[in-house]
Amino acid sequence: MRDTFRHRRISAILLAGLAPSLALAAPPAASGRHPLITEVLAAVPSGKAGDANADGTRDAIGDEFVELINPTDQPINLKGYTLFDSDAWNPGAAKPDPAAPANQPGPKSDKPKSDTGRAHLTFTFPDLTIRPGQVVVVFNGYKSTLTGSVGDADRAPSGPSDRFHNALVFSMKNESPYAALANESDFVLLVSPDGKPVQCIKWGKPQKNPPSDCPLIEEAPTCVGSAQRTSIGGKLACHRDLSGDFKGTNFSPGLFAPSAADTAAAPSRPDAGPARDKPVRGNPGPGSPRAPGR
């Protein structure tokens, strides 16, 4: 209990931007002066345990999220930074694939998203400056009713969200049942406002390769629940295999706890069982119960 309290206290201090030196401990050299992706939830656990965005309903698409941090010692303005999934990334163009219209409601089916023209998942940040160590969460938002301070592509949140560890929370407000991260194989790419790839986290064997000029391409294990960075300079591990503040939970949107960093993560383990509730390839399995957002 004492350790847990200490970790929370340290992470709270970090989130408040009062201890940037912790955040600066060891950022990946290739990450440069950019935000750093710290967590990705693609395989949303089944049942209530999958309600990552804490709106009271688990949605295999809407509860997906990407978490980022400012790992530098200087403020970063997020305006123009863009997240892409593999289907949305149009190599060489640094913009969404025009063949894949975004956020268009499509018919419900079990077709893999690669078989549809509505698969593109992308989000461009609005004008918002984040402090060193400050954490940002971007939820997919499909069929979601997020409450509290939540921004979108047009406007920043009015302030930190106490529902998510005082992170700054966004919703992509995705309206397409196909615009989702594939559970087994996909990637999330962060592109800077000038159109240059900054960071890519891939898992499985996506049909499309990350851009070769991306300076930081990392491999995430395939998990039920999220893949979480264990520290600023640490590797990505299955969240539920971690200890410290992360222990026993499937994900932690808004919580990045370097004090729980570098905890030994068990080897990644492939998940079993086909997905039945998400029109993408994948296989969310049962996850351990947790309090959403906490």
Ligand SMILES: [Ca+2]
């Ligand atoms: Ca939800």
Ligand SMILES: [Ca+2]
């Ligand atoms: Ca987290």
